[in-house]
Amino acid sequence: MTFVELLARLGGMGRFQVTYVAALAIPLLMLASHNLLQNFTAGVPEHHCRPRPVANDSAGDVPLLISIPSDGHHRPQRCRRYVEPQWHLLEVNSTVNDTANGAATEPCHDGWTYHDGVFAHTIVTEWDLVCESKTLRQVAQSIYMAGILLGSGLFGILSDKFGRRALLTWCYLQLGVTGAGTAAAPTFIVYCLCRFLAGLAMAGVSLNSASLCMEWIPTEARAVVGTINGYCYTLGQFVLAAVAFGLPHWRWLQLAVSLPFFLFFLYSWLFVESARWQVISGRPDLALKGLRKVARINGRKEEGDKLSEEALRTSMCQEPPLPGGALAALVRTPGMRTVSCGVSFVWFSTSFAYYGLAMDLQGFGVDIYLSQLVFGAVDIPAKLASVLAISCVGRRVAQGGSLALAGICILANIIVPMELQMLRMAFAVIGKGSLAASFNCAYIFSGELFPTVISHRAGHLKDEEVTVPLSTTKTKDGV
CATH class of the missing domain: 1.20.1250.20 (MFS general substrate transporter like domains)
Known part of the structure; x- marks a missing residue:
């Protein structure tokens, strides 16, 4: 028994x-x-340099315009300030084009001022x-x-x-x-x-x-x-x-x-x-x-x-015994070495892309709390879809398809202009959902490609979440 x-x-x-x-x-x-x-x-x-103190400004109401250069969007630059206050910019006919007036700037030697907000x-x-x-x-x-x-x-x-x-x-x-x-x-x-x-x-x-x-x-x-x-x-x-x-x-x-x-x-x-x-x-x-x-x-x-x-x-x-230990069994034969390298690459690429998206919520320009909810919610249908895909088309197609869709969405975000925030967000959400599906496929795939006695060691290759591997069975792909 x-x-x-x-x-x-x-x-x-x-x-x-x-x-x-x-x-x-x-x-x-x-x-x-x-x-x-x-x-x-x-x-x-949002932040900018703390303006240089002005001798005749006891009330601290000197306009920011004369102390901090503007960027291309007419907002205060984050990391530079004028060496000397540019009082002429307060004139009615003055320009705020920093490159035109040629005023000298310097780093934020006195620290930064941070705007209240999220x-x-x-x-x-x-x-x-x-x-x-x-x-x-x-x-x-x-x-x-x-x-x-x-x-x-x-x-x-x-x-x-x-x-x-x-x-x-x-x-x-x-x-x-x-x-x-x-x-x-x-x-x-x-x-x-x-x-x-x-x-x-x-x-x-x-x-x-x-x-x-x-x-x-x-x-x-x-x-x-x-x-x-x-x-x-x-x-x-x-x-x-x-x-x-x-x-x-x-x-x-x-x-x-x-x-x-x-x-x-x-x-x-x-x-x-x-x-x-x-x-x-x-x-x-x-x-x-x-x-x-x-x-x-x-x-x-x-x-x-x-x-x-x-x-x-x-x-x-x-x-079933494993001479030399479970880890040694992962590379003992050419077939196991191929499987181990392939599975490791899948885990690495999926994890790398998953956290690249999940850790950059602020970069999409949408409310970060809403972004976190949407990024979490997309995992629910994505994992269900991966289970259906595995049942209908097999492990390899489901695994490859989810990774391919994630790659397309990530590459698409490279060429989408920053101004199209909702489109960028949509691509990111689909990409993260695809990566969640890839995690689901990879865990099932790993549990079936490795013998049961070492499948839990192989399953520890991932960091995204914790699940329990399946036993060794014959997959639809004939593995």
Whole structure:
């Protein structure tokens, strides 16, 4: 009897599994909040140089026209100011053409003035991440993503050594602490450090949530559970828009999306460790205790009482072995190397384009809260469409078609003029929906191309959301 058959005897998708999936899915709502948080905490408000002080201006009512040059749209330039006030511009017949008058300009030596509006309190206004320092805004997000990249490898290895539940509990705590630390960061360097540590923890939450789900859920229920988890990430995008609208100050917003992880940390102590991992780690007594608890919750106490440590060892012996480890199996044969490289490229291209769109909401010139809602809402029909496409035309056509449509929409936005904001937004929304469909196809495709025993390792290639892979089956494309 295999371990999957053992779970079926103990209730299959019973009360324990339903409760477990719900408890693991709720934190997934906050994944989007952290991944896309800088759309709001690092928003760039309208700004211009702080005018040079004028000796005879005690009231501070000198017109901006004489201190700040205008850009091509007759708005104050963001990063330059006049070296000397241009009083002649106040004359009735004067011109505001900066290049014509030839007045000398200089950088903003005295700082910037930020306009009140949607982004009145962000890390940009806090640490003046504009003009020469504007790239630091992207650096902060890149550091967070680097944390996710490092955490994906680090916590994957540690979870095999210390267990899924222990690492998940730790990552909940780390994310809560570093998120709160980010909200209280006194300097930009401390902010980036806390975001990096939060990225590490986010990867740990993603990986270990998926592992615990997969190792307790029957094979036939994994597709449904994966869909539920995927839509939790989508719903989290609506949560982010609502919380950001209610808390426009970046510190309070950062704190609001971090504090729930302390609650997740507290109830994670009630999680049952993966029995499969415990048996493999030489702890069949603990695995037996956990399985009997599961049987009791599922109303199969008698079946649980019949279990023995010897039966558990026998069930694990029937699992297909992987000499050299699961990761080595991904590149052991030419066929597996081809599959691994191809799947990795799909994950990379989809993730790269997805975040390129999702992290540039302000660039479309539409209300950012509305943009966040629309970008989240498009994932719902997109994922449903991907399921239908997979059923009708197969995995390869659905995967390739979604990526091709996303590429067309992104390339189209390159040639669409900036003035056509709604058209640009429409292309971006269709492109993001196509990428969400690509994620859905890729996860199903990955789960079927790799053997079941290593499919969860291959599935950890993505960062967009957490779902549970399918078992190995024969696809419509004959793979």
